[in-house]
Amino acid sequence: MTAATLDSTAVAQYLVDHPQFFVEHAALLGEVKLSSPLTGRTVSLQERQMEVMRDKYRALELRLSELVRHAEENAAIANRFHGWTRQLLRTRAHADIPSAVADGLVEHFIVPQATLRLWKLPAEHADAWYTNGVSEDVRLFASSLRAPYCGPNKEFEAVGWLAGAEPAGADTVRSTVLLPLRTGASAFGLLVLGSPDPDRFSAAMATDFLVHIGETASTALAPLLG
Structure with a gap:
């Protein structure tokens, strides 16, 4: 692959196909600089990865909170239905x-x-x-x-x-x-x-x-x- 044909898609695919790349070139983790969409400042690849992980964690927290809310609502409905049914049976x-x-x-x-x-x-x-x-x-x-x-x-x-x-x-x-x-x-x-x-x-x-x-x-x- 030549520099002329090297594009971002090819680089991304190369990294997917070679998961050991950053193990073999660990120093790059601190040298590669990215722009953070959260702060606008330049951060290292490691810092950017942490930001992505925090975003995913927050999304999972929100999803879990929503599931818990639905579960509590369903439990309340089930209890009400149970009480009404018992009244009918009596x-x-x-x-x-x-x-x-x-x-x-x-x-x-x-x-x-x-x-x-x-x-x-x-x-x-x-x-x-x-x-x-x-x-x-x-x-x-x-x-x-x-x-x-x-x-x-x-x-x-x-x-x-x-x-x-x-x-x-x-x-x-x-x-x-x-x-x-x-x-x-x-x-x-x-x-x-x-x-x-x-x-x-x-x-x-x-x-x-x-x-x-x-x-x-x-x-x-x-x-x-x-």
């Missing part, structure tokens, strides 16, 4: 299960408002709070949901079911979650979560965990179908 009377589902979400997940409505139930439930005020439009809407709705309150009729909420479109509920309750492909109810915070339930939220809530609630409530 509820023996079928007529008490709807309240256990909704109140448990408020208690364990710190959801501002939660309620639900059911249909296709035997006549003995006709006068219960959880079967009142369900229109055919709501039933069709629930059946059309193939995934949880999570986002702004678009004047949904079901939002009017929430305790303390005025008719659909009330300003007190700015964001909401709508979860269909199903046995197989058939919807027999709708679970509604609401918040005055427009960012509490956003369209950007992951819905995997909401799906689990819907499935668990559906399983707990299925005995009411008779």
Whole structure:
């Protein structure tokens, strides 16, 4: 290789192919001078290598901190889900299960408002709070949901079911979650979560965990179908 054809790429490849180069020429480590992007001053190859290693270490620290944060958040969610599930399992009377589902979400997940409505139930439930005020439009809407709705309150009729909420479109509920309750492909109810915070339930939220809530609630409530 001649000086005319020697370029930075060739030098770099040569050093990769000859890892013993700086062992054989250790004196160069102190003589090669580089410009530091951190301080702007000229540093030795050894100093520059230390800067690179520190940058990598800081990046790893940040990544580890992020992983720890996610792990703590997941653990907190798992504990809340566990507490809610235990509450459902302790509820023996079928007529008490709807309240256990909704109140448990408020208690364990710190959801501002939660309620639900059911249909296709035997006549003995006709006068219960959880079967009142369900229109055919709501039933069709629930059946059309193939995934949880999570986002702004678009004047949904079901939002009017929430305790303390005025008719659909009330300003007190700015964001909401709508979860269909199903046995197989058939919807027999709708679970509604609401918040005055427009960012509490956003369209950007992951819905995997909401799906689990819907499935668990559906399983707990299925005995009411008779």
